[in-house]
Amino acid sequence: MRGNGFDAILNTAAIGDPAERERAFTELLRFVRIVVRAEMGQRLRDHRESIDVCQSIAKSFVDDLQTGRIAFDNEHALAAFLRLAVRNKLADLSRRDNARKRNSNSRTRSLEQTPEPAEITETPRADEWPRIRDRLNEHDRRLVELQMRGLSWERIGQELDLNPATARMQFSRLIRRLRKQETDSQD
Secondary structure, eight states, X not given: XXXXXXXXXXXXXXXXXXXXXXXXXXHHHHHHHHHHXXXXXXXXXXXXXXXXXXXHHHHHHHHHHHHTSOXXXXXXXXXXXXXXXXXXXHHHHXXXXXXXXXXXXXXXXXXXXXXXXXXOOOOOOTTTHHHHHTTXXXXXXXXXXXXXTTOOHHHHHHHHTSOHHHHHHHXXXXXXXXXXXXXXXXX
16 A cells, blocks of 8 residues: 555545546555454464455445545555454454354253253142142242143243243252152151
């Protein structure tokens, strides 16, 4: 990006001459490529082609120049702007890649850690209910009552504003906890 020729290219590209716009794009691409190579880390290179990044930045720049969204007093201001644009683009790509990796890892972990559907131990018998009822909070009481009435897990979920699988899991955990308390109290 040296010489007065580049100023002329910028001015012509800003007016909209397609040939000059293409020439400005090519000149910009050379400079952007240098900055991208200097700034782009190996991790990002492993996932992205540097030429794609360069072309994206140069195209956005020429488009913004033509629409008048950006203007520069001198070449140094232009160079500083392009360096900042490259850094911002690389940071954005890095954040996207990291987010994609986190999402992929969390999906993999959740699939690996998803337990088999909990096996529900038997529902409390009617004669056990008065003794158990006092040990439960309001949510757990309602959960057991709905289950004892024979409602489906979908209906129980609707009543408690829960996902049916969540309602079932909560019930299973509650029953296991109650059975463990009974066992512990007998020892």
